[in-house]
Amino acid sequence: MHIAVLDESKCHSKKCNHECQSYCPPVRSGIGTITFPEETVYPLITEDLCIGCGICVNRCPFGAIKIITVPDELNKDIVHQYGENSFRIYSIPVPSKGITAILGPNGMGKTTTMNILSGVLIPNFGDYDNGGSKEKVLKKYSNSILGDYFQNVYDKTKKVVLKSQFVDQIPKVVKGTIGSILKNADEFGMADDIIAELSLENSLNKDVKSASGGELQKLAVGMALIKDGDILLVDEVSSYLDISERIRVASILTKLAEKGKTIFVVEHDLAILDWISDQIHLVYGSPGAYGVIVQQKSPNKAINQFLDGYMKEENIRIRKEKIVFETRASTRKIISPELVHWSEIDADLGDFKLKVMPGKMEIGTVTGILGRNALGKSTFVKILAGVMTPNSGSYEPKLKVAYKPQYISTDFEGTCEDLLFKTLKERMSDNFVKNELFRPLGIDPLMESEVSSLSGGELQKLSIAMTLAQDADLYLLDEPSANLDSSTRMEVAKIIKRTMENRKKTGMVVDHDIYFIDIISDELMIFLGQSGVQGIARGPMPMREGMNTFLKEVNITFRRDHNSGRPRINKPGSSMHREQVSTGEYYYS
Numbered sequence: 001m002h003i004a005v006l007d008e009s010k011c012h013s014k015k016c017n018h019e020c021q022s023y024c025p026p027v028r029s030g031i032g033t034i035t036f037p038e039e040t041v042y043p044l045i046t047e048d049l050c051i052g053c054g055i056c057v058n059r060c061p062f063g064a065i066k067i068i069t070v071p072d073e074l075n076k077d078i079v080h081q082y083g084e085n086s087f088r089i090y091s092i093p094v095p096s097k098g099i100t101a102i103l104g105p106n107g108m109g110k111t112t113t114m115n116i117l118s119g120v121l122i123p124n125f126g127d128y129d130n131g132g133s134k135e136k137v138l139k140k141y142s143n144s145i146l147g148d149y150f151q152n153v154y155d156k157t158k159k160v161v162l163k164s165q166f167v168d169q170i171p172k173v174v175k176g177t178i179g180s181i182l183k184n185a186d187e188f189g190m191a192d193d194i195i196a197e198l199s200l201e202n203s204l205n206k207d208v209k210s211a212s213g214g215e216l217q218k219l220a221v222g223m224a225l226i227k228d229g230d231i232l233l234v235d236e237v238s239s240y241l242d243i244s245e246r247i248r249v250a251s252i253l254t255k256l257a258e259k260g261k262t263i264f265v266v267e268h269d270l271a272i273l274d275w276i277s278d279q280i281h282l283v284y285g286s287p288g289a290y291g292v293i294v295q296q297k298s299p300n301k302a303i304n305q306f307l308d309g310y311m312k313e314e315n316i317r318i319r320k321e322k323i324v325f326e327t328r329a330s331t332r333k334i335i336s337p338e339l340v341h342w343s344e345i346d347a348d349l350g351d352f353k354l355k356v357m358p359g360k361m362e363i364g365t366v367t368g369i370l371g372r373n374a375l376g377k378s379t380f381v382k383i384l385a386g387v388m389t390p391n392s393g394s395y396e397p398k399l400k401v402a403y404k405p406q407y408i409s410t411d412f413e414g415t416c417e418d419l420l421f422k423t424l425k426e427r428m429s430d431n432f433v434k435n436e437l438f439r440p441l442g443i444d445p446l447m448e449s450e451v452s453s454l455s456g457g458e459l460q461k462l463s464i465a466m467t468l469a470q471d472a473d474l475y476l477l478d479e480p481s482a483n484l485d486s487s488t489r490m491e492v493a494k495i496i497k498r499t500m501e502n503r504k505k506t507g508m509v510v511d512h513d514i515y516f517i518d519i520i521s522d523e524l525m526i527f528l529g530q531s532g533v534q535g536i537a538r539g540p541m542p543m544r545e546g547m548n549t550f551l552k553e554v555n556i557t558f559r560r561d562h563n564s565g566r567p568r569i570n571k572p573g574s575s576m577h578r579e580q581v582s583t584g585e586y587y588y589s
């Protein structure tokens with residue numbers, strides 16, 4: 001069976017010669033595999049008449065077509081298809097006791113699945129002409145757990161609450177302070193408890209327009225909790241939160257699951273996903289074309305298979321290379337020439353003060369920066385980038401810096417190609433930029449797209465590519481993993497590391513995803529102190545010292561998975577946690 005998917009945002013049929021149609025072998029033999037119906041400007045590909053040669057894919061000048069061959073038997077599992085040459089999803093997660101997670105790349109239907117589970121989208125089982133109906137759904141799943149689930153959702157016997165992933169959109173849809181928004185929604189008198197649980201006390205008077213990403217995320221979680229639903233659908237809960245806050249929110253969800261709530265989560269931070277889930281559905285497919293939700297597995301098995309890139313039971317490879325973690329801290333001495341050193345630096349920002357202890361970075365290395373939110377990590381990055389001047393202290397020598405900010409603006413009017421050309425000029429055609437950055441980061445297919453139309457993940461990849469493509473001595477990347485799925489995070493980590501090593505450059509990366517920081521870093525810089533009041537930065541220091549310093553501060557320990565060597569968060573208070581705290585080995589146990 002051949003799946004044909006047309007990305008209408010990329011199809012510019014008035015700017016091409018309809019190469020898809022003119023080169024299609026069946027069309028050349030008089031068969032109407034690709035036609036241009038009168039009512040639309042887009043080509044229509046009849047999948048039953050397609051031989052899967054892929055010529056249209058290669059001939060389309062805008063990369064608008066995907067043709068994928070999948071097993072015929074998949075068709076019996078189709079749950080929803082948006083249109084004739086459109087995205088489709090196969091299978092659906094089964095509601096289970098505890099927290100059920102969905103893990104897979106972006107663009108493979110996780111949000112579609114959440115919308116179906118919430119009752120917002122009625123699945124059509126591939127019958128996009130006639131559409132779906134609640135009756136058909138209940139008939140299809142009759143006498144099954146899914147049947148009972150949808151019956152409860154559709155007749156509102158169970159209340160469904162959805163926590164959206166798009167927390168940065170909150171200021172566009174609600175007005176007021178964080179406190180007033182929560183109080184106004186407080187139908188069941190739960191606001192005070194939720195504010196305390198989320199540690200939002202100091203943010204209550206903050207207007208949403210000036211709230212940080214972390215505050216918006218906690219507000220979104222608070223708004224979901226305050227509705228006191230029976231079924232909670234949580235789409236990405238860790239974005240913008242530091243690791244302590246991630247665990248705080250994960251603990252709240254775990255307690256709700258223990259009270260009998262049905263909870264589904266989509267999450268890309270693998271350490272948190274491992275900690276929070278009772279079962280995981282892996283997802284595979286092709287972004288924007290199709291997604292298959294596979295049967296649930298235990299969290300350990302699912303994450304290990306995800307990292308291996310191979311699902312044994314399904315005999316399906318989802319990635320060429322394994323993702324591996326160092327089980328021991330590197331004892332390699334960094335002997336590269338020094339790039340930059342700094343004296344003690346002080347920055348006084350009114351209510352907040354930052355002190356950075358003297359440090360240095362070497363050429364060809366990546367320094368990971370770890371610390372809770374609001375301890376001055378971005379401030380230090382801005383000082384090195386020359387965007388901000390400290391009250392005292394300095395760094396030597398002056399550097400050419402490429403800087404990727406934490407929040408990426410979509411204000412640019414024009415296409416990705418326009419933006420890249422404006423920033424990079426002739427470097428756009430540099431072989432390294434084309435082959436080592438644009439291709440692996442998937443930038444080429446985005447070239448014709450308007451910057452304002454990009455998804456959060458696409459915007460992040462564009463921004464990373466644009467930063468790494470610049471000619472600089474030091475590359476500062478503030479939260480490059482935000483909005484990226486787990487696979488892309490690991491790929492981005494490798495690209496950043498490779499760029500620094502091969503091009504003899506130096507990188508500094510602020511991030512909260514501990515797996516990402518582990519993979520990317522040669523050394524660590526740690527920010528300690530009191531959030532929003534005073535930050536003290538130390539390092540760079542070796543990985544073991546850095547992990548122990550940071551994790552001691554947040555009282556989190558990691559054990560190692562026996563099979564994969566992957567770090568796993570210990571339950572607070574567990575014997576393993578207590579033992580590791582007593583030996584001072586918080587990460588490389």
Ligand code: SF4
Nearest residue numbers: 011012013016020060
């Ligand atoms: S799919 Fe490509 S070749 Fe076909 S009409 Fe659209 S832009 Fe032109």
Ligand code: SF4
Nearest residue numbers: 024050051053054056
């Ligand atoms: S894959 Fe080949 S047969 Fe199918 S639509 Fe494209 S060109 Fe035609």
